[in-house]
Amino acid sequence: MRKTIIAGNWKMYKTLKDGQELAVALRRDLYKIENTDIVICPPFTLLGFLADALESSNIAVGAQDLYWQEEGAFTGEVSPAMIKDAGCLYVIIGHSERRQFFDETNETVNKKIKAALKCGLIPIVCVGENLQEREADKTFKVIEEHINKGLADISASDMSKIIVAYEPVWAIGTGKTATPEQAQEVHKFIRGLLSKIYGQEAAEGIRIQYGGSVKPENITELMNKPDVDGALVGGASLKAESFAAIVTKASEVTK
Numbered sequence: 001m002r003k004t005i006i007a008g009n010w011k012m013y014k015t016l017k018d019g020q021e022l023a024v025a026l027r028r029d030l031y032k033i034e035n036t037d038i039v040i041c042p043p044f045t046l047l048g049f050l051a052d053a054l055e056s057s058n059i060a061v062g063a064q065d066l067y068w069q070e071e072g073a074f075t076g077e078v079s080p081a082m083i084k085d086a087g088c089l090y091v092i093i094g095h096s097e098r099r100q101f102f103d104e105t106n107e108t109v110n111k112k113i114k115a116a117l118k119c120g121l122i123p124i125v126c127v128g129e130n131l132q133e134r135e136a137d138k139t140f141k142v143i144e145e146h147i148n149k150g151l152a153d154i155s156a157s158d159m160s161k162i163i164v165a166y167e168p169v170w171a172i173g174t175g176k177t178a179t180p181e182q183a184q185e186v187h188k189f190i191r192g193l194l195s196k197i198y199g200q201e202a203a204e205g206i207r208i209q210y211g212g213s214v215k216p217e218n219i220t221e222l223m224n225k226p227d228v229d230g231a232l233v234g235g236a237s238l239k240a241e242s243f244a245a246i247v248t249k250a251s252e253v254t255k
Ligand code: PEP
Pocket: 009, 011, 167, 171, 172, 173, 174, 175, 211, 212, 213, 214, 232, 233, 234, 235, 236
């Protein structure tokens, strides 16, 4: 049985005051949930404050990116140890917006995953095709490259700590959700790839989230699919009401 994991990616939204209000509201609304891992990923400036605000709660904090070097003259970057020190447990790596706007590649994703693991952070590794690739029937090829290159030289024991997030780029922030069948098809494919690399038993234990316009209205049918183990939520994680509803509904799905 894989434990459900729902993570909220706040992207470049929320001042300290707004972020604190949201964290306090989520703590109040979600304190009873025990069977689901809950994560919020605010901007860097809020990490330490929100890790404090959520201490001893069932909500963990994650960063949205990191740099792979331990320290040094890398203006503007944040190291794994700094993120850990701020109270984070998770870090998103390889989000499509980083790939699209900030030159993230499978090679930099691989370096970041290794650096995160070395520091005891849990990577949430994003993979997914864009619209052009889907329409050209290249979805599986793109996913295969993201997995094979992004996870190159990661051991089976390290892989057991990693979360994979399947995020079709055409569904992110567009209101277009992949159908549960489309999500399941790719999740199953990803688990098959992981099984080839790490063996079936290990692959069965790896959690794969779906991301792309997840809302309270569609989470249950997505979660009902056998290989969907949770969600990475963007827009709907910015309001307590919608994020709490997504987490609560996901926690009610039994497989
Ligand atoms: C995301 O940012 O990872 C995401 C899935 O965004 P949205 O839910 O807004 O599509």
